[in-house]
Amino acid sequence: MRCLRTWQTSTNFPSVIDAAAAHRQCSHSGLAAGVRSWFTARASCCRTADAALPARAQPLFFRAHPNGQRAPHRLPAARLLSRSTLTLRKRMSVESGTQSSTYITGNEDRSPVLPRQLLPSRQHDHGPAPSAELVWPGKTSVRTGSLASVASSARAAWDLRGKLVRGEQAENLLIQGDASRALSELLSATAEQSLAGRVKLCYLDPPYNTGERFAHYADKADRAQWLTTLHDHLVLAREFLAPDGSLWLHLDDSEQHRARCVLDEVFGEDCFVATIVWQKRTTRENRKAFSSMHDYIHVYAPAGPKAWKKVRNGLPDEGAFSNPDNDPRGPWRSVPMNVQAGHATAGQIYTLVTPTGAQHDPPPGRCWTYTAERLAELNTQGRVYWPRGGNGKPRLKRFQNEVTGLAPFTVWTADEVGDTGSAKRALLADFPNRQVFDTPKPVGLLERIVGIATDPGDLVLDFYLGSGTTAVASQRLGRRWVGIETSARTIEEFALPRLCAAWEAFPNDGFAFARI
Known part of the structure; x- marks a missing residue:
């Protein structure tokens, strides 16, 4: 198991790549090392002994940690479990897919962790151990709170x-090459x-492991290997995230439920923000038992959902605003002044009297948004609109310059x-004579994700870049980006031409291309 020393870094992003200088900086192998002006690979690696799981194929099982108490190493699934343990009784074998007993083990030896707090550097605290852990053949037993998977023993060429x-x-x-190696080299820069x-x-939009073969890649891998790759990539990705950053993992039904367990383990259960359901198709597929029409996008933030909400952007409020009373505060629109009564106080349930003397009680099951005293204050400030010539129920005037954006729904059509x-x-339309991807992501989807999670000038990372949609959306919105794609053919035929076209239309900052 390899470990990478944690480096203290400054906050400046790599600036200039001089083409001539890049051409001069060549290694003895003849490969240009121009990007070394961008990335100075200084990795200090160490090896630690770790007991590996048996190499033979083993079924997946969950390891539960009930309230931090040490339990017998293995318990039969038939045994009654407490509420604090995972109550899953069956699981699928990795190789055969047959059901068999689930093994529940106690809390392994784990070092104590400090309470979560935002830190100015990359030294995030990853919170307590997950309540349940997904285990598969070949998975390391080292807790993912360490940098065990972050390693590089040689400089990149x-x-x-x-x-x-x-x-x-x-x-x-834009980088063409193996994602794990490229990420390790990016991390080793100081x-x-x-x-x-x-x-x-x-x-991240990795292969879904559907078992299908597409024109540009085979989407079939051993489940244990798929999980190992995902786990290692998430550990690497975690080290790139800013304290107020977020990771969005895009999958379908094939592996998304197992991926959630891995995400909980790598980032911590308290870092989960939401799962977005995206309508990926509008046509019906009648060859299967159900016609799948959606994907899942799991969103995790190191700061946790409450803190991340303060830095994420809302969706544009496209509601109509007007100014029929020539209010000097500008255009406004009215919203109801009653809410659900489930958490109401006694002061929110009363009979109000309008300026014309009409009386109104709150609708059934609801209460007034404000107490009578607060309503009188808002009315004095000119913030209350009384419809029907003053006889209607009050409505709050919300001015256009006060709107900060709408909270995104978790279903995107x-x-x-x-x-x-x-x-x-x-x-x-862009490449009429080429065989395009079977399941590309629309630019509109990525523009919404980039728009919610970042501000202009922020850095976006995608190391399953594919045809380059994430980088294209980032370029269009004025964000900086780093994209990594394994296939040289995909970059040459799709990603590079699309990025050049995006730069011509939105020439914010230049970009370089590197191979490893």
Whole structure:
């Protein structure tokens, strides 16, 4: 097991990649190392002994930690479990898919952790151990709170081919190569070249492990290997996130439920923010038992949902505003002044009298938003609108300059952000003579994610870049981005041409291209 030393870093993002200088900085192997001006790979690695799980295939099982108390190593699933333990009784075998008994073990030896707090650097506290842990063959037993998976024993051989793709300086970077190696090298950079703790949004759209074969990749892997790769990538991604950043993991029904367990383990259960359901198709698939029309996007934030809400952006409020009474405070619209009575106080239930003398009680099951005293204050301030010539129930005047954005729903329809079909048609329009991706993501979907999670100038990371939609959306919205894609063909045929076109339309900052 490899470990990477935690480096103290500054907050400046890598600035300029000089094309000529990049061409001069060559290694003895002949590969240009121009990106070393961007990333100075200084990794200090150490190895620690760790007992590995048996190499033979084993079924998946859950390991529960009941209230931090040590329990017998293995308990039969038939045994009654307390409320604090995971009550799942059956699980699927990795290889055969048959049901068998679930093994519940006690809390392993774990070092104590401090209460969660926001830190100015990348040294996040990852909270208490998860209440349940998903275990699979080959998984390391080292707690993921460490940097066990963050390692690189050698410097990268970057090949920039001596040129900057667009712009006079590169604030954005496209990398072709293995994601694990590229991430490890990015983490090993120090000082002003480091990206650790600076990524505001990490969007991941990995293979779903559906068992299907597509034109551009095979979406079938051994489940244990798929989980191991996801786990290691999430551990790496966690080290890039800023304290107020967020990670969005996009999956379908094939593995999303297991991925939630891994996310809870890597980030902590208290870092879960929401699961978004995206309508990926509007046509019906009659060949299967149910026609699947949605994907899942799990959102996690190191700061936790309450703190992250303060920094995330709301959706635009596109409601109509007007100023029929020429209020000097500007356009406004009215909203009802009654709410559900479930948590009402006695002061919110009363009979109010309008300016014309009409009397109103709150609707059944509801109460007034404000007490009678507060309502009188708002009326004096000109914040209350009385419809029907003063006979109607009061409504609050909400001014346009007070609106800060709407909380996003957790269901996103195709009409709002697009679907797979619209994304595929857009790619075919740009590349009519090429076989495009079968399940591309629409730009509208990524623009919404980027818009919610970041502000202009923030850094976005996607290391399953594919055709480049995340980077395209980031470029269009004035965000900086780093994209990593394994397939050279995909970058050459799709990602690079799309990013060049996006830069021509939105020439904010230049970008460079590197290979490892």
